Amino acid sequence: MSSTLILHHYDSSPYAEKIRLMFGLANLSWQSLLSPVWLPRPNVDPLAGGYRRIPVAQMGADIFCDSDLIAMEIASLAKQAELNPKNASPEAKSIAQFAEGEAFFAAVSAVPPLRLLSTMLLKFGPIGAFRFIKDRGELLKGSDAKRPNLEQSQALVEDLIGRISKQLDQHEWLDGNAPSAVDFSVYHPLWLHVNCSRRELQCDAKVRDWFQRVAAIGHGQRHEISQADAFSAAKDAQPRDISDSAEHELLNKEVAVSPSDYGFVPVQGKLVAVNQKRIIVARDTENFGLIHVHFPRENYSINAQE
Template sequence: MSETMILHHYDNSPYAEKVRLMFGLAGMRWQSLLSPPWPPRPNVDPLAGGYRRIPVAQIGADVFCDSALIAQEVARMADNPAIDPSNADESARELMQQAEGEAFFAAIASVPPVRLLGTMLKTFGPFGMVRFIKDRTALLKGGSTKPPGAANAGAILQSLFDALDARLQTAQWVAGAQPSVADLAAYHPLWLHVNCSRGPLKAGRTVQEWFERVEAIGHGTRDEIAQADAFGAARESEPRAVPDSEADAPVAVGGRVHVAPVDYGVVPVTGTLAAVTVDRIIVARDTEAFGTVHVHFPRAGYSIAPA
């Protein structure tokens, strides 16, 4: 494997945990660059052009936003199709959507407020806790995501437990005999819940045992690097060749565009549209520090509009 993936992340990020487990499932060696939990992120912003969410992956002068797209890149690098979400069967995809939709926010909302505040205080300190709450409140503004209230959160989380329990009655893993990205997608909201509540997962034995199996996958081989190393990788590389674009792309290739998530963190990245396919948007950003950088987004869940 000649390529090296850099992950811009922070240790308490649930979506970063999902990606770190992908590295474990792939048996990959990867480079870790720790990022602040909230913007500004000096290691990410110059590369990704203000993309709001975390984690972000980098291979040279190519930057990958959204864990679904990062999963495709890990699957390609490791030659492991089970990590690519597009290869999941319909029922596994439904469970993934359930886990990363309402259940993700229910994993937080179902934690008693005093316990949740205590966790944030312990993790970030008093000033950091206030900053984190303000930032995450702003993160949801303007998007389509509406988190559930505390009164419904427990039932939503239990629904995920029930769905997992039903699937795990006949197999050790969500998609069958082998672990896949479906397990990681279902696991990381529960990992978040456990971390926020600072207690064991209150699920049945079948789900608890599965949770422990996923945790045991590990994170592969992690090498810490400095911001200068990541910036050097971008500066010393050229973006890889882009795929052919759709003939009926919503915006002409070569035009200036804004690309942003539609659910939350709806801060746009602006650049020149380099390619748009059925499942990917690639924006070229010309920078003084690195030259041309290509920023990749999934097509699903992202808007694209003329700048």
């Protein structure tokens, strides 16, 4: 089985940028399959069973959902523990959680509305901008996440920059003297903010230097492939062996797994493994045979399929 990861992504996806930079730090060769910015995504939907978010990674007949789980796979593949977000220090982990929580949603709404609209029109055109707004509204439907107003959002972005600056008083990078998963988790909301505002990041020289150093890491060895290539990789492989599973009342039963914060579209299949770190669901597909879809245990729910 090939050990090369396929990343289903689009270039302006902030969470995909987080993963692409991890490939860069690890200097890994990886395969890129560009996805549509909005649904449907014909390259990934049949593989991941309708999982709503991007990016999704693939290794043969194993599909990995959520950027934290993809990061763990990259850390294992590259044998670089610093790329596993679970290994971050408590202080650095706190900054990353703030960046990917409150500050992430603020990164977009901190941009004045007319400026944000003009960015979307430039990127997608009038029809595309409408589709993008509609799609993201569907993504957040039913979520408790409430987008802060302009003033609140700008304060949250300033707060994040202040936390970064304070951390850089003590370390060269956010979790020590070498780059790690934390740097990428904190960088990508600010990268999103810069792309939406089309202006340089407003910060002190120390944070600006860190921001530029993260960007300079690059994306490793990227190779574009086709949808047919990804589908063949799934069809020609078997899921990897399951090495670790705890007891669970729904083990080997039909379940629905979905995020517990937003993007609630469930993936259905047989629960074949669950432990403290991940959930694995088996899907029997007509086109690819057996597929295993992996999710992180944290922030995902398992429910009996009705």
